[in-house]
Amino acid sequence: AQSVSQHNHHVILSEAASLELGCNYSYGGTVNLFWYVQYPGQHLQLLLKYFSGDPLVKGIKGFEAEFIKSKFSFNLRKPSVQWSDTAEYFCAVTPFSGGYNKLIFGAGTRLAVHP
Amino acid sequence: DADVTQTPRNRITKTGKRIMLECSQTKGHDRMYWYRQDPGLGLRLIYYSFDVKDINKGEISDGYSVSRQAQAKFSLSLESAIPNQTALYFCATSDLPSDYNEQFFGPGTRLTVL
Numbered sequence: 515a516q517s518v519s520q521h522n523h524h525v526i527l528s529e530a531a532s533l534e535l536g537c538n539y540s541y542g543g544t545v546n547l548f549w550y551v552q553y554p555g556q557h558l559q560l561l562l563k564y565f566s567g568d569p570l571v572k573g574i575k576g577f578e579a580e581f582i583k584s585k586f587s588f589n590l591r592k593p594s595v596q597w598s599d600t601a602e603y604f605c606a607v608t609p610f611s612g613g614y615n616k617l618i619f620g621a622g623t624r625l626a627v628h629p
Numbered sequence: 630d631a632d633v634t635q636t637p638r639n640r641i642t643k644t645g646k647r648i649m650l651e652c653s654q655t656k657g658h659d660r661m662y663w664y665r666q667d668p669g670l671g672l673r674l675i676y677y678s679f680d681v682k683d684i685n686k687g688e689i690s691d692g693y694s695v696s697r698q699a700q701a702k703f704s705l706s707l708e709s710a711i712p713n714q715t716a717l718y719f720c721a722t723s724d725l726p727s728d729y730n731e732q733f734f735g736p737g738t739r740l741t742v743l
Binding site: 518 | 633669670671673674677687719721731732733734735736737
């Protein structure tokens with residue numbers, strides 16, 4: 515079955531530390547890739563997306579992600595986190611398998627940034 | 630951003646009660662979705678609808694039903710609520726072309742079944 519794995523369920527960082535959140539998916543064909551963020555008490559918002567082209571994708575608020583097809587990975591990065599980045603981050607994948615191309619979510623990673 | 634709205638935002642109910650969660654959107658999108666979010670499980674798809682006459686089950690539809698009253702409205706019902714349906718429920722929308730499948734989410738409804 516198609517699935518999305520996020521390796522870290524909880525991450526705690528200090529402000530200015532660098533961030534990398536792992537995301538791997540299990541599908542060998544064409545995919546669209548997304549990172550969503552959910553700030554405390556708010557709905558999911560799109561952070562960035564990859565459809566095609568340059569595998570290094572820049573998103574909002576200084577986030578970026580790199581699609582490495584050979585590793586089935588789409589890791590999220592930020593060079594220097596802020597307290598306001600405290601949130602839950604979800605990786606999501608749409609595998610193109612014919613018919614309805616559903617959006618499959620990972621379990622999420624809770625990030626806590628301490629001042 | 631109030632393009633996708635959900636009512637109620639919070640609801641506490643008792644086992645066996647019928648509950649309806651409502652979703653409205655002003656984005657003009659054809660496709661609408663209902664998900665539930667559980668800690669450690671991410672979001673799982675309950676139902677989705679491509680238009681008013683096209684409704685499909687997701688991966689966890691048992692115990693739920695939906696109604697697409699209009700392009701802009703998509704309701705989720707729990708005919709007889711049970712405690713393991715306690716979760717955060719999200720409605721989402723997407724537009725064509727569906728291949729990209731970028732979805733836009735509402736603020737969520739926190740449902741507690743006692």
